[in-house]
Amino acid sequence: MERFELRRQDLSLDDDQQAVREGFGDFFTKQVPSSLVRDAEPLGFDADLWQRVVAMGGTSMGLPEEAGGDGATLVDLVLVAEELGKVVAPVPLVSHVVASRLLARAGGADELVAAAAEGERIVTLALQPVVGGNRQLVPDAAVARDVLAWSGEGLTLHTLAEPAAHVPNQGSTPLAWFDPAAGESALLATGPEAEQLFRTAVAEWKLLTAAALVGIAASALQLGVEFAKSRRTLGVAIGALQGVAFPLADVVTELSGARNLVLKAAWYATHEPDARPELPLAAFVQAAHAATEATWVSAHVQGGLGFTVEADISLFFLRAKGWSVLGGDPGQDRRQVAAALLAAV
Amino acid sequence: MDFSTVELTPEQQAFQQEVRAFLDEIVTEEVHEHERRTGDGFNEAVHLALGSKGWLFPAWPVEDGGAGLDRVCQRILALELLRARVPGITASTTGLVWAAVELSADPELAAQLKPEVAAGRVRFCLGYSDPEGGSDIAGATLRAVRDGDEWVLNGSKLWTTGAHNCQYTFLITRTDPEAPKHKGLTMFLVPLDSPGVEIQAIRTYGGERTNAVYYTDVHVSDRHRMGEVNAGWATLQGPLSAEHGAGRPDDGLSDIGILMGTREFEDAIDAAARWARRTTRPDGTLVADDPVFLDRLGALVVETEVSRVTPGLMGRVKSSLSYIDGIAELIDLVGPEALLAHGADGAIEGGVIDYAHRFAQGTATYGGTTEVFKNMIAQHVLGLPRLSLPGSKQFVR
Numbered sequence: 001m002e003r004f005e006l007r008r009q010d011l012s013l014d015d016d017q018q019a020v021r022e023g024f025g026d027f028f029t030k031q032v033p034s035s036l037v038r039d040a041e042p043l044g045f046d047a048d049l050w051q052r053v054v055a056m057g058g059t060s061m062g063l064p065e066e067a068g069g070d071g072a073t074l075v076d077l078v079l080v081a082e083e084l085g086k087v088v089a090p091v092p093l094v095s096h097v098v099a100s101r102l103l104a105r106a107g108g109a110d111e112l113v114a115a116a117a118e119g120e121r122i123v124t125l126a127l128q129p130v131v132g133g134n135r136q137l138v139p140d141a142a143v144a145r146d147v148l149a150w151s152g153e154g155l156t157l158h159t160l161a162e163p164a165a166h167v168p169n170q171g172s173t174p175l176a177w178f179d180p181a182a183g184e185s186a187l188l189a190t191g192p193e194a195e196q197l198f199r200t201a202v203a204e205w206k207l208l209t210a211a212a213l214v215g216i217a218a219s220a221l222q223l224g225v226e227f228a229k230s231r232r233t234l235g236v237a238i239g240a241l242q243g244v245a246f247p248l249a250d251v252v253t254e255l256s257g258a259r260n261l262v263l264k265a266a267w268y269a270t271h272e273p274d275a276r277p278e279l280p281l282a283a284f285v286q287a288a289h290a291a292t293e294a295t296w297v298s299a300h301v302q303g304g305l306g307f308t309v310e311a312d313i314s315l316f317f318l319r320a321k322g323w324s325v326l327g328g329d330p331g332q333d334r335r336q337v338a339a340a341l342l343a344a345v
Numbered sequence: 346m347d348f349s350t351v352e353l354t355p356e357q358q359a360f361q362q363e364v365r366a367f368l369d370e371i372v373t374e375e376v377h378e379h380e381r382r383t384g385d386g387f388n389e390a391v392h393l394a395l396g397s398k399g400w401l402f403p404a405w406p407v408e409d410g411g412a413g414l415d416r417v418c419q420r421i422l423a424l425e426l427l428r429a430r431v432p433g434i435t436a437s438t439t440g441l442v443w444a445a446v447e448l449s450a451d452p453e454l455a456a457q458l459k460p461e462v463a464a465g466r467v468r469f470c471l472g473y474s475d476p477e478g479g480s481d482i483a484g485a486t487l488r489a490v491r492d493g494d495e496w497v498l499n500g501s502k503l504w505t506t507g508a509h510n511c512q513y514t515f516l517i518t519r520t521d522p523e524a525p526k527h528k529g530l531t532m533f534l535v536p537l538d539s540p541g542v543e544i545q546a547i548r549t550y551g552g553e554r555t556n557a558v559y560y561t562d563v564h565v566s567d568r569h570r571m572g573e574v575n576a577g578w579a580t581l582q583g584p585l586s587a588e589h590g591a592g593r594p595d596d597g598l599s600d601i602g603i604l605m606g607t608r609e610f611e612d613a614i615d616a617a618a619r620w621a622r623r624t625t626r627p628d629g630t631l632v633a634d635d636p637v638f639l640d641r642l643g644a645l646v647v648e649t650e651v652s653r654v655t656p657g658l659m660g661r662v663k664s665s666l667s668y669i670d671g672i673a674e675l676i677d678l679v680g681p682e683a684l685l686a687h688g689a690d691g692a693i694e695g696g697v698i699d700y701a702h703r704f705a706q707g708t709a710t711y712g713g714t715t716e717v718f719k720n721m722i723a724q725h726v727l728g729l730p731r732l733s734l735p736g737s738k739q740f741v742r
């Protein structure tokens with residue numbers, strides 16, 4: 001492995017990327033107060049907000065121009081996903097964008113791709129390979145009639161008359177059991193090509209989810225820091241005490257690393273997809289860790305209040321794990337990261 | 346955003362070849378052996394050879410003793426020096442101190458020193474840390490008292506790395522013990538051959554040599570004062586902020602954050618990965634095929650990837666602490682072979698993991714401890730309030 005490669009290490013955003021970040025940042029901050037997140041529980045879906053996300057271009061931007069999209073890159077998409085995570089917006093944007101891109105790449109029917117771009121049909125992706133008739137929990141399947149899944153036979157589009165029944169869960173996400181035998185199915189691709197399409201989509205899902213988890217971590221941190229500045233003990237702000245300040249310093253360190261690794265992985269996936277295919281997985285591992293640590297530390301800094309349903313940190317704490325767990329055990333990703341190193345040294 | 350391979354012009358390519366060929370020639374096995382033996386972070390022959398090329402201060406114009414390199418060539422040189430494992434501690438302290446010399450020294454003295462520093466004949470070390478406590482730099486106790494055109498120094502410093510290979514130390518002294526803590530300090534560039542200076546070796550289990558330096562009635566001319574009397578804190582900030590990575594051009598040709606030991610950690614990880622590919626367990630299975638091994642190794646790789654992109658001050662904390670945690674884990678993964686010393690029967694790649702484990706521990710301390718950096722992150726990144734302690738503003742002993 002070339003450890004001394006002469007590559008640039010430039011994480012700065014250009015004007016367009018800056019505009020994406022600010023545009024979606026403003027949008028989500030204004031449109032998604034914590035009351036809206038609470039009102040959308042337990043399903044975790046707000047249909048009005050979804051329409052506004054569609055109007056912002058959220059569902060179409062990541063599709064190629066031929067498919068009615070704007071050809072936004074994964075770098076743009078992770079910027080959007082981080083802003084979504086900052087407010088834990090109850091919309092299935094990550095799965096939908098990833099599944100729509102997969103559908104377009106796999107040659108899904110034009111009408112369906114167009115309806116997905118318009119946000120009229122919500123599509124999602126089964127993240128684990130289908131084995132036999134085994135059912136699996138699929139993110140956002142409680143609001144999506146269309147589920148893309150991969151098995152030994154190939155990549156298949158499964159379509160139900162109605163989305164499957166919601167299963168209540170800790171992260172208040174629109175989770176549902178996906179039964180590969182239910183509804184209609186259409187084979188889209190087979191062989192190694194199908195597997196490659198599937199693996200790429202899973203990596204994209206993990207990358208965008210990693211970005212959303214960075215957003216969760218950032219908001220959790222902000223809540224903790226604000227509390228630490230105003231809450232007092234022994235005549236000083238608690239944030240002046242190292243026992244409080246250091247864990248918060250650790251959180252901003254972990255989350256800054258996670259954010260930059262997400263961006264770096266998105267750059268590689270966009271410009272040199274074959275060079276570092278393991279980076280999205282590494283970013284997911286780190287972001288899941290950062291969000292877990294950030295939400296716990298922030299809750300704890302807020303003392304007993306941080307343990308109450310009423311405190312906004314509860315929304316972030318419950319989703320940090322509730323969202324990251326959908327991607328499966330990060331141990332699986334760590335093994336792939338190690339395998340990539342073993343192949344390179 | 347840009348992580349692309351830098352396209353080299355034919356001139357830059359030729360420069361890269363030149364650097365590689367030159368380093369191949371001067372960085373011999375004997376140089377590595379010398380470094381293992383002394384832990385000096387310095388090799389005089391190599392340092393002078395680099396100076397003869399203008400590569401100690403590569404951005405300086407050729408007429409000043411530099412090499413007039415553009416940013417890409419500077420990066421090429423920096424990477425090749427790392428690749429060749431050129432001992433570079435004294436080169437780096439000299440560079441840090443030069444920033445202060447240029448800003449604060451008597452211009453005539455600076456002009457006189459410049460060509461010598463560029464050639465490698467004059468070198469500087471950092472005399473910041475007091476025996477009583479290095480984290481509180483502004484609490485320095487070593488006394489300097491004015492005596493006509495001279496100053497008389499009494500006291501001691503610990504951890505003056507490279508003092509025995511340097512001509513001057515950039516010394517922080519107390520000139521007014523009655524003044525508020527930060528207002529009673531003065532910096533000097535003290536010639537280390539002055540009578541009354543005594544240098545004693547200190548050894549670390551990381552293999553480094555550093556020094557205790559004792560100052561007994563050492564006379565220094567006022568010409569060697571750096572900056573105004575009692576304005577030492579401002580004088581010192583120049584190189585400190587350079588050390589903390591401020592003011593770098595934003596062209597993607599520098600590291601993203603301050604890295605402490607990540608390269609040594611990666612060397613160890615790479616060696617363990619190669620070991621896993623060639624080593625079988627008693628049951629005949631290859632270590633590299635063991636999913637538990639892969640899971641744990643992958644966690645360490647993620648840590649190095651994160652360290653490399655964690656920005657600024659935070660990178661300093663992340664890289665060092667994840668290295669210290671992770672190298673201990675790596676040793677568990679490999680077993681006793683990991684700790685066989687260089688040259689021992691069965692040592693892995695020259696004892697690279699053994700070395701990395703010992704070396705890791707110091708990275709959390711020198712250059713400002715991880716706690717000192719966490720204080721800075723809390724205040725400057727998060728905007729948390731600073732705790733007011735008895736010695737925050739006053740010089741208390």
Ligand SMILES: Cc1cc2nc3c(=O)[nH]c(=O)nc-3n(C[C@H](O)[C@H](O)[C@H](O)COP(=O)(O)OP(=O)(O)OC[C@H]3O[C@@H](n4cnc5c(N)ncnc54)[C@H](O)[C@@H]3O)c2cc1C
Nearest residue numbers: 471472473474478479480504505506555711712713714716
């Ligand atoms: C190999 C090596 C090379 C070195 N080279 C140089 C050199 O060239 N020049 C030089 O001047 N110095 C050098 N140093 C010194 C180094 O900078 C100091 O060791 C370091 O700043 C810590 O100072 P100290 O060892 O006196 O520990 P102390 O400052 O006494 O600290 C002891 C412990 O208390 C913690 N602590 C201290 N203050 C705080 C605080 N405010 N908040 C929280 N925790 C705190 C520290 O983190 C540490 O864990 C070197 C050290 C080593 C080990």
